[in-house]
Amino acid sequence: MNDLIIFEKDLNFIDKIKERLRSEFEMKNLKELQYFLEIQVQRNRSKRQFYINQSEYISFILKRFEMKDNKLAFTSIATSTAFHKAIDDDILINFKSYQSLVDNQMYAMLCTRSDIAYAVSQVSQHSSASIETHQSIGKRGFRYFNATSTMEITYDGSQGLELEAYCDADYAASVGRKSMMAFLFKLAGAAVS
Secondary structure (H helix, E strand, O other), X not given: XXXXXXXXXXXXXXXXXXXXXXXHOOOOOOOOOOEEOOEEEEEEOOOOEEEEEOHXXXXXXXXXXXXXXXXXXXXXXXXXXXXXXXXXXXXXXXXXXXXXXXXXXXXXXXXXXXXXHHHHHHHHOOOOOOEHHHHHHHHHHHHHHHHHOOOOEEEEHHHOOOOEEEEEEXXXXXXXXXXXXXXXXXXXXXXXX
């Protein structure tokens, strides 16, 4: 089973595309998009707005990791957090459970939660040799999700389709003298990358 989303202003053109696809493939028309790849979709036609969120997915992973009732965090990573690589004397934790923690947060980050990109990039660097400290920092991401599970991205068609781009970098300022950079692309008033 494969899902397909078709976006187009001209409804006649959409009908032609569907007709052409139906001639080649067995296909069902599921009507207006509401849910796709763990992403909930809502639309307000009168305001020309489109909303996406992953509140159901976040609720699922919070239950999965038994973090639903934990203390809330209002930032994804503490300001003074410093990661250190595991050394020989450190006791490593189960790397599969740590990678699962990172993977579940990364999926949300890639779809609708770019606000956790920095935290995920930091915890993911320790997937092969993680210690309890790394796991505690990673679990803060779940506590942040618990506090912000209903956050959504709003695309506003009234703002036009002008692409905006921003970037920032720090030259060799992080631990290990590695440079870091970040970028943001916005379309219709919301992040797309």
